[in-house]
Amino acid sequence: MHNIKVGENYEVYIDNMAHEGQGVGRIGGVATFVEGALIGEKVVAQIDKVYKNYVISHVVEILEKSHDRVKPLCSYANKCGGCSFQHLSYEGQLKYKTQKVKDNLERIGKVYTKVHEIIGMKEPQRYRNKAQFPVGMLDGEVVTGFYAPRSHDIVPIESCMIQNEISDNIARTVRNWIKKYNVSVYDEKAGKGLIRHIVTRVAFKTGEVMVILVVNGKHIPYKEQLIDALKKEIKGLKSVVLNINTKRTNVIMGKDNITIYGSDNIIDYIKDIKFEISPLSFFQVNPVQTEVLYGKVLEYADLKGNETVIDVYCGIGTISLFAAQKAFFVYGIEAVHQAVEDAKRNAYINGIKNVEFISGQAEKVMPELVDKGVKADVVIIDPPRKGCDIPVLEAIVNMNPQKIVYVSCNPSTLARDLRYLDDKGYKTMEVQPVDMFPYTHHVESVCLITNKS
Numbered sequence: 001m002h003n004i005k006v007g008e009n010y011e012v013y014i015d016n017m018a019h020e021g022q023g024v025g026r027i028g029g030v031a032t033f034v035e036g037a038l039i040g041e042k043v044v045a046q047i048d049k050v051y052k053n054y055v056i057s058h059v060v061e062i063l064e065k066s067h068d069r070v071k072p073l074c075s076y077a078n079k080c081g082g083c084s085f086q087h088l089s090y091e092g093q094l095k096y097k098t099q100k101v102k103d104n105l106e107r108i109g110k111v112y113t114k115v116h117e118i119i120g121m122k123e124p125q126r127y128r129n130k131a132q133f134p135v136g137m138l139d140g141e142v143v144t145g146f147y148a149p150r151s152h153d154i155v156p157i158e159s160c161m162i163q164n165e166i167s168d169n170i171a172r173t174v175r176n177w178i179k180k181y182n183v184s185v186y187d188e189k190a191g192k193g194l195i196r197h198i199v200t201r202v203a204f205k206t207g208e209v210m211v212i213l214v215v216n217g218k219h220i221p222y223k224e225q226l227i228d229a230l231k232k233e234i235k236g237l238k239s240v241v242l243n244i245n246t247k248r249t250n251v252i253m254g255k256d257n258i259t260i261y262g263s264d265n266i267i268d269y270i271k272d273i274k275f276e277i278s279p280l281s282f283f284q285v286n287p288v289q290t291e292v293l294y295g296k297v298l299e300y301a302d303l304k305g306n307e308t309v310i311d312v313y314c315g316i317g318t319i320s321l322f323a324a325q326k327a328f329f330v331y332g333i334e335a336v337h338q339a340v341e342d343a344k345r346n347a348y349i350n351g352i353k354n355v356e357f358i359s360g361q362a363e364k365v366m367p368e369l370v371d372k373g374v375k376a377d378v379v380i381i382d383p384p385r386k387g388c389d390i391p392v393l394e395a396i397v398n399m400n401p402q403k404i405v406y407v408s409c410n411p412s413t414l415a416r417d418l419r420y421l422d423d424k425g426y427k428t429m430e431v432q433p434v435d436m437f438p439y440t441h442h443v444e445s446v447c448l449i450t451n452k453s
């Protein structure tokens with residue numbers, strides 16, 4: 001046990017970077033995670049939290065500065081919990097992310113393979129097509145913004161440099177409407193008040209815009225006034241939806257939606273394929289890099305036209321439909337029923353017939369497909385952050401595909417799953433990280449895995 005106490009200051013040399021982008025150094029023998037510090041820096045760190053084997057701190061002074069340190073472009077940088085890398089140059093972010101993938105694969109998975117340099121963005125700002133702004137009260141004023149790091153305190157934000165400007169305008173318009181008509185906002189602690197979140201979706205290719213108000217109730221007052229204000233201020237407005245969330249939960253959206261203006265969904269394109277996006281469906285948030293990511297998936301899949309492909313965790317069928325353009329037949333598997341309905345509809349509106357979408361948990365559906373004798377030549381997996389459950393990996397191995405293309409948003413669970421596949425006769429040939437989330441610590445990777453036999 002150590003004697004380090006909250007509020008004390010220590011000089012720390014940063015020799016590593018943690019999973020969420022904090023600098024890592026040592027105070028005596030005790031590891032400290034230093035918020036805002038970069039590798040190679042010497043800093044004065046103030047202790048915020050103390051645990052048995054490590055402590056959490058933040059930078060109060062930089063004694064020796066990294067060459068990669070930059071002045072944040074965003075004025076909310078040290079307050080908002082959205083971006084973790086405003087103080088790191090974009091080249092520095094890319095370097096960190098490539099290394100993070102390589103380190104995770106080697107340390108966690110003992111997977112030694114070619115990790116290519118990450119593909120970054122030419123313009124890494126204003127890239128998001130979806131925003132989720134919490135709404136609350138601060139000092140008697142209605143505010144919208146983002147949460148401060150590791151808290152539910154709202155940092156009021158006028159303009160976010162990674163969001164589309166339309167999302168900023170929507171937040172402002174809704175906020176003004178709330179103020180003008182004295183509409184109540186949700187108080188998390190009391191579980192009372194109406195407006196909880198403003199969620200925006202902006203289709204980059206078509207310009208169509210959806211505004212979703214997450215509400216603690218089924219109706220809103222002054223509905224027509226809100227719609228008029230949005231119609232006036234937001235070019236491309238196609239849909240306004242109330243999402244009902246009356247539960248006392250951290251989950252932002254509820255299950256039920258009521259469209260109060262326009263259509264139930266908006267249309268966007270990825271390359272030449274058209275997609276209908278409904279309020280609850282998962283759709284990649286960085287449309288520019290999605291084309292890069294999917295391009296890599298298709299390059300690794302290298303489909304010739306006679307293959308059966310399974311796209312596990314298929315969302316609204318995005319990758320499935322691209323694969324179907326090049327393969328004999330594609331199965332898509334997805335747990336969210338509404339997303340499967342969207343996927344079917346997307347296949348229909350694009351005239352793509354050689355695809356079947358199955359609604360259900362992959363860990364149940366995949367073993368059932370094995371039992372039915374379904375064989376796949378190529379399996380594509382794009383799981384959530386927790387990676388694949390063992391029954392999914394087991395079923396893939398039983399299907400004995402020549403190739404697996406793994407799309408991952410979490411290098412640590414990726415490393416674990418690649419180790420499993422390696423032990424069962426598959427080899428990771430190469431990994432291509434893609435920067436889907438500039439200024440955050442998140443990194444996406446596409447892996448090509450082939451059957452060793």
Ligand SMILES: C[S@@+](CC[C@H](N)C(=O)[O-])C[C@H]1O[C@@H](n2cnc3c(N)ncnc32)[C@H](O)[C@@H]1O
Nearest residue numbers: 282313314315318334335336361362382383384
């Ligand atoms: C990272 S997203 C990928 C979606 C899609 N491939 C895309 O690029 O848009 C992961 C998807 O897995 C779904 N999902 C999560 N757990 C699942 C499970 N156990 N079985 C099937 N799908 C699941 C989520 O609903 C989500 O649509």
